Amino acid sequence: MSISVENLSFAFDKKQVLKSITFSAKHNELLSVLGPNGVGKSTMFRCITNLLNNYEGCITIEGKDIRHLGIKEMAAIVAYIPQSNHPSFNFSVFDMVLMGTASQFSVISTPGRRQHELAEASLERLGILHLKNRGFAHISGGERQLALIARALVQQAKILIMDEPTSNLDYGNQLRVLDQVKALAAKGYTIIQSTHNPDQTLMFSDKVLALLNGEVLAFGNPDEIINEELIYELYGVNVEIKHVVPENIRFCVPKKISGQFSAIG
Numbered sequence: 001m002s003i004s005v006e007n008l009s010f011a012f013d014k015k016q017v018l019k020s021i022t023f024s025a026k027h028n029e030l031l032s033v034l035g036p037n038g039v040g041k042s043t044m045f046r047c048i049t050n051l052l053n054n055y056e057g058c059i060t061i062e063g064k065d066i067r068h069l070g071i072k073e074m075a076a077i078v079a080y081i082p083q084s085n086h087p088s089f090n091f092s093v094f095d096m097v098l099m100g101t102a103s104q105f106s107v108i109s110t111p112g113r114r115q116h117e118l119a120e121a122s123l124e125r126l127g128i129l130h131l132k133n134r135g136f137a138h139i140s141g142g143e144r145q146l147a148l149i150a151r152a153l154v155q156q157a158k159i160l161i162m163d164e165p166t167s168n169l170d171y172g173n174q175l176r177v178l179d180q181v182k183a184l185a186a187k188g189y190t191i192i193q194s195t196h197n198p199d200q201t202l203m204f205s206d207k208v209l210a211l212l213n214g215e216v217l218a219f220g221n222p223d224e225i226i227n228e229e230l231i232y233e234l235y236g237v238n239v240e241i242k243h244v245v246p247e248n249i250r251f252c253v254p255k256k257i258s259g260q261f262s263a264i265g
């Protein structure tokens with residue numbers, strides 16, 4: 001499914017957060033949104049998921065203005081995956097995933113066989129079926145993030161919006177989760193994630209949207225637009241982008257000056 005954002009502007013009272021943002025994403029694409037703290041990534045995600053609708057501009061999915069879609073229609077198309085903070089409840093992993101089917105039945109009915117099968121299949125797809133009877137609060141951060149993705153998959157929405165899916169995860173779990181995210185994009189999902197790690201973007205993303213001061217600084221293929229100047233503009237640090245040829249991987253190496261990272265200009 002394709003999502004298109006045109007001239008999106010949003011303000012909290014008089015504070016202008018998003019200014020004329022334009023980009024698009026389509027099936028099989030993993031789009032990463034980069035930008036410093038407070039630039040407006042989460043605010044943009046809240047607009048895209050219809051949680052905020054008092055914006056200017058237009059957001060369309062398959063050509064339909066999302067402001068004309070109801071809650072159930074949106075839930076069938078777009079799933080939001082939050083950061084996996086430590087939960088205060090302890091449902092089983094299976095029940096937590098089953099809750100993702102809520103938009104498929106009415107308030108007076110309960111999930112049936114089909115929903116149970118969906119939950120089971122989703123856990124299996126992400127390689128965590130063995131965790132189904134464990135308490136959601138008693139599994140690791142990486143396992144919780146995969147369970148949250150499993151919950152989004154049972155919603156059967158084809159557009160997944162992920163708010164920093166690898167924050168709070170150790171290095172191994174970051175790579176494992178991103179590997180699964182990339183595999184989902186290859187299966188036809190349209191995925192938009194925010195991240196603070198340009199290396200992840202270089203390694204896994206098909207497209208990157210870089211935001212600065214609420215505006216689009218750059219949008220396109222990571223190999224074409226992620227360079228030393230862009231990283232400096234976004235984060236105020238000097239890096240050198242290295243290229244490992246046999247594996248064709250590019251990554252940022254921070255440059256140090258007298259033991260300090262070079263300061264913002």
Ligand SMILES: Nc1ncnc2c1ncn2[C@@H]1O[C@H](COP(=O)(O)OP(=O)(O)OP(=O)(O)O)[C@@H](O)[C@H]1O
Pocket residue numbers: 012015017035036037038039040041042043044
């Ligand atoms: N409910 C709100 N009312 C007023 N201002 C808000 C509200 N929510 C966020 N903001 C402000 O809007 C701006 C954008 O915040 P947002 O959370 O979208 O940034 P972000 O890019 O997701 O940040 P981070 O990378 O730190 O998570 C910030 O200046 C923030 O303080």
